[in-house]
Each structure stands twice: as C-alpha cells, then as structure tokens.
Amino acid sequence: MFPEKRDRWGIHGPAQARENAWGMGWWRYRVPGLGHVDWARLIDRLYEHGYRGVVSVEPEDPVWGGTEENVLTGLSAARRTLTRHVMTSPR
Structure with missing residues (x-):
C-alpha cells in the first residue's frame, strides 16, 4: 500500500488518466x-x-x-x- 497516493486520490485511486494498466493509485494486486x-x-x-x-x-x-x-x-x-x-x- 502507498499511503501518500491514497491521500492524493482517495480510496478508489485515479479514476482516469492512469499511466499504465496497473496504476491503481494507493494499492496494487499482490x-x-x-x-x-x-x-x-x-x-x-x-x-x-x-x-x-x-x-x-x-x-x-x-x-x-x-x-x-x-x-x-x-x-x-x-x-x-x-x-x-x-x-x-x-x-
């Protein structure tokens, strides 16, 4: 988890303009x-x-x-x- 990204985008992550398919924001699949x-x-x-x-x-x-x-x-x-x-x- 990336708390600094969560604070920027909120719990849903960036809804648009993701830099890549895995750019979910504050989390990623593991x-x-x-x-x-x-x-x-x-x-x-x-x-x-x-x-x-x-x-x-x-x-x-x-x-x-x-x-x-x-x-x-x-x-x-x-x-x-x-x-x-x-x-x-x-x-």
Missing part, C-alpha cells in the same frame, strides 16, 4: 503472501463467523503475470501461503 494481508487472521475470522466457502485466488499481480511461467510461480506462492490456513475436505 498474490497472497507477498502483500500486507494477515491471511491467518483473515481466514480465522471467516471461520469464526461460519464461512465455509471457497477462497479463490485471481492471478492479477503485475509482478507475477504476463507469462504462463510467472502466473504459475505466483499461484504456487499463493498456495504455499494459504494451504496452512484453509481447512480442506478429503477427496
């Missing part, structure tokens, strides 16, 4: 494990409140995109981060 989210706490709260649905990862991180190899590397990082926190059902 795969789980590489950003500021405390995934253990977030998933714990979901369970506490009865959520038993799916946790989906969308590969929109600009660092881990552009090529199939990059996307697979980013998804592997997300899986390593989330696997230890998510209950799985037997197959």
